[in-house]
Amino acid sequence: MLMKKNLLFEQCLANVAQEVREEVRLNMDIANRIHDLLKAKKMTQRQLAALMGKRESEISRWLTGAHGYTTSTLAKIAAVLGEPIVQVKREPEMNYVFVPINNFISPTEKFDMFYTSKANGSSSISYKN
Amino acid sequence: MGKFELFLETDKVCMYSPKYDGETQNEFEKFLYANNSHSHPQLKRFFDAIISVIEKMSETGAYERYFRPEGGNIKAVPLYINTTKIDKKVGKMRLYCLRLSERMLILGGGAVTTALKNEDDPVLLAIIGDLREIEQHIKRIVKQANTDIDDFVALKHIIETITL
Numbered sequence: 185m186l187m188k189k190n191l192l193f194e195q196c197l198a199n200v201a202q203e204v205r206e207e208v209r210l211n212m213d214i215a216n217r218i219h220d221l222l223k224a225k226k227m228t229q230r231q232l233a234a235l236m237g238k239r240e241s242e243i244s245r246w247l248t249g250a251h252g253y254t255t256s257t258l259a260k261i262a263a264v265l266g267e268p269i270v271q272v273k274r275e276p277e278m279n280y281v282f283v284p285i286n287n288f289i290s291p292t293e294k295f296d297m298f299y300t301s302k303a304n305g306s307s308s309i310s311y312k313n
Numbered sequence: 314m315g316k317f318e319l320f321l322e323t324d325k326v327c328m329y330s331p332k333y334d335g336e337t338q339n340e341f342e343k344f345l346y347a348n349n350s351h352s353h354p355q356l357k358r359f360f361d362a363i364i365s366v367i368e369k370m371s372e373t374g375a376y377e378r379y380f381r382p383e384g385g386n387i388k389a390v391p392l393y394i395n396t397t398k399i400d401k402k403v404g405k406m407r408l409y410c411l412r413l414s415e416r417m418l419i420l421g422g423g424a425v426t427t428a429l430k431n432e433d434d435p436v437l438l439a440i441i442g443d444l445r446e447i448e449q450h451i452k453r454i455v456k457q458a459n460t461d462i463d464d465f466v467a468l469k470h471i472i473e474t475i476t477l
Contacts, residue, residue: 186371190320192342196349197368200361204394208365211393212379219378248381249366249393 208249214258214269215247221265235264315477317419321367325374327469328367330420331447331477340443341420344408348425355399356425359406362394363423374415386412387444389431390423407431411444411451416465417472419447447477 222232229247233240245251262269301307315333320341322328330341338346351357367390370379380388390408399405408423421444428434432441452462454475460467 185324186322187324188319188322190342192345193320193364193367196345196360196364199349200364201357204358204361205365205368207395208362208393209369212366212369212373215378215393216373216376244382247378249379249391250381250396252395252397 210270211249211252214253215249217269218247218261218265221267221269225265227265232261232264236260317472317475317477319473320420321371323371326371326416326418327472328371328418328420329472331443333477340422341408344420344423348406348423351425353403355403356406358394359392359396359425362392363390363406363408366390366393367420370418375412375418376415377412380412385445386448387441388412390420402427407437409437409440409444411448413451413468414463414465417468419444419472421447450477451475 218232221227222229229243230240233243236243242251246253246257258269300310315331315336317329318332318339319327319329320339328341330339332339348356348360351360366379370376379391381391388410390410396405404425404427406423406425409421411419411421413419422440424434424436424440426434426437428437431437451471454471455462455468458467458471460471462468
């Protein structure tokens with residue numbers, strides 16, 4: 185909760201490029217996530233480094249933002265820690281029901297109507313009266 | 314002579330900056346004024362990253378783990394952007410701070426440097442020197458007050474009443 189702010193800082197913040205802001209926030213969120221997972225699993229950075237075949241200094245550079253993560257690195261960390269590091273929002277899968285076309289009855293057949301398509305692109309439905 | 318000026322306060326962290334007598338801006342504001350209109354994209358990117366990191370810290374607290382372990386409490390504000398392909402001739406931007414605790418951060422000055430090591434830049438060296446003096450001063454006052462740097466309420470009182 186913001187209790188005091190500086191006007192000049194707020195102006196600078198408003199002019200920050202959105203892509204830089206997103207990069208910073210994402211990298212810090214990832215660093216926090218890895219830190220929380222290490223804590224939950226009672227593991228040290230050194231142990232993580234050993235499991236990944238990296239130097240501890242490299243892990244430290246990732247976690248302090250001095251070195252960017254590749255998707256390959258994130259996948260490896262996730263595999264070693266056994267938990268996802270980042271999650272991509274996916275749309276729910278659509279389930280389609282396929283109906284054989286020979287069983288399909290069009291509304292015009294069902295209700296005794298006639299569908300006429302004209303050469304100029306327009307069409308009309310006529311009813312039997 | 315001077316005082317600390319509170320410029321940002323949230324329920325997670327208080328950020329102050331030293332303001333010296335006779336000056337209209339505190340050290341962090343001077344940094345903002347000097348660097349908020351760089352036309353070079355690399356420097357604009359550095360500046361934007363520093364601002365974004367401070368914004369994020371205001372939401373989470375100034376965790377020790379955010380900073381590179383460089384020894385002592387004087388830290389460069391981390392960038393959290395990819396800086397592997399920077400033009401070294403254009404330089405990099407650094408902002409220094411004194412991290413007293415997760416909830417208390419003193420922001421000092423900063424500058425653009427082309428020096429290979431930050432310690433080789435006289436401007437940055439002076440900024441670090443100033444913060445180091447401030448740190449020693451705070452430690453003395455905290456000791457005299459028979460309190461602890463992790464006692465947030467006591468430290469806040471000291472920071473807001475101390476004369477630099």
